[in-house]
Amino acid sequence: MSIEPITGRYLTVTIEGAARRIYFEEAGQGRPVVCLHTAGADTRQWRHLMNDAEITESNRLIAFDMPWHGKSLPPEGFETQEYLLTTEAYIETVLAVIEGLGLDRPVLAGCSMGGRIALQLAALHPDRFSGFIAIEASDFQPAWYDIDWFHRPDAHGGEMGAALVSANISPYAPNAERWNTLWMFMQSGPGVFRGDLSFYTKDDSLIPRLPTIDTGATPVHIIVGAYDLTCTPDDAERTAKAIPGATLAVMDELGHFPMSEHPEVFRPFFVDALEKMPGTAAKAA
Template identity: 75%
Template structure:
């Protein structure tokens, strides 16, 4: 018997989608089989945040996890003409990107899981575009978070935005996580393209369009589960509870010893909470 390659089960492929008339080549990682779960990363990072879930043999036995790098992030390219463009993500572009990916990847009845800005979009989709989805897992998610920092710090000609961004977001990482995973989490921010973290934060810290509208989310057929770490200083447990309290039928899990990047910074502590979240999706 010949030796087998020691690959992890995660595979990566590319797909091209059109969003608001522009073409984007998007990198997508995938692992497992069964119920599709499309997983979105935080601002300033990429799909590697989901690496532990996607390498979890028990979870991938009956779930097919699909984790894209948003355009401009990770291995996804920015659009043609990016070199003269100021990247400023909007809710509309994000939502259309998700919907076009679901269509392009021919996903049937996927669960949506997103963290931070991806969690905010979970709420937007649950309110405005629930049709394609089975349910929503909104991690470190709230209706609105004004910035407690100056987002312009992270895109300057005289300093490395990625290193500053990583040092800032370390404030949102709990000390209990394994040291290696806490630093892996920061590495993605260090690698982020120039201006990308700032451009993500632009929509995350300025778009308050969900405020006062969360009561319109119907969870009777599309469950919505919100998860938050106790060490998250950006979306605090109070922020997540305020959000959950406005959505009839929404459920909330507060995770001890975890910050803003649960699946990446402390996979062992996050896992049982995520198993519970998947179970709530029916």
């Protein structure tokens, strides 16, 4: 038997004028690092890093489920709403959680749409953070699929979503972790993946903001997997070049969900990213 050090609690914050009950998990102590999950998934993507004693020795990792995701309920009246995430609502959510938890300038680590919003926050609210780790993140990605596929009454959106994103998992990923990663998509609520993708594939407002990011004040480190079809190394490189001073690391054997699909190979890249961030240096090696 073993009990993991990760603890989960709930936090109620106000977003878009209404209460949201947010589920969050944390592990460790020291420098706060807020971790954002990808579209169509939840905090479980961060489970391996949050269970890494060497990393959590000096880093307090905090991950939360976005409203509509994981254990965070959708807002009251959701049954009459079409879920479509926006940059504004996403930013408001991240800032509300940080304020609600009383975090002082945490590092922000986000993957995929979480990486996208991390870069938006680097441009628009750098004073609230100490640095940004943007994983599988780029300036803009138009959809190479029809996002409406993933919310239909005649098909299982979760299974279709999992089938689609499996294209973004590296063949080097251990089979068990590949399927653990896909399971989260299979469990995603109806229309949630589609609503996330709407934000991710239609809002290109980040492009003109990238050159305004001051990496002297808040460093930006971008990490990308070679097997990521959605945010390719070329996409990440283009994005990094548009941010003066941003750094980039390419992971040859990883895909779009590195912390979840192949944690062992991702770990050194994340440790390296933490070392580039201000504050308590990561002691993990």
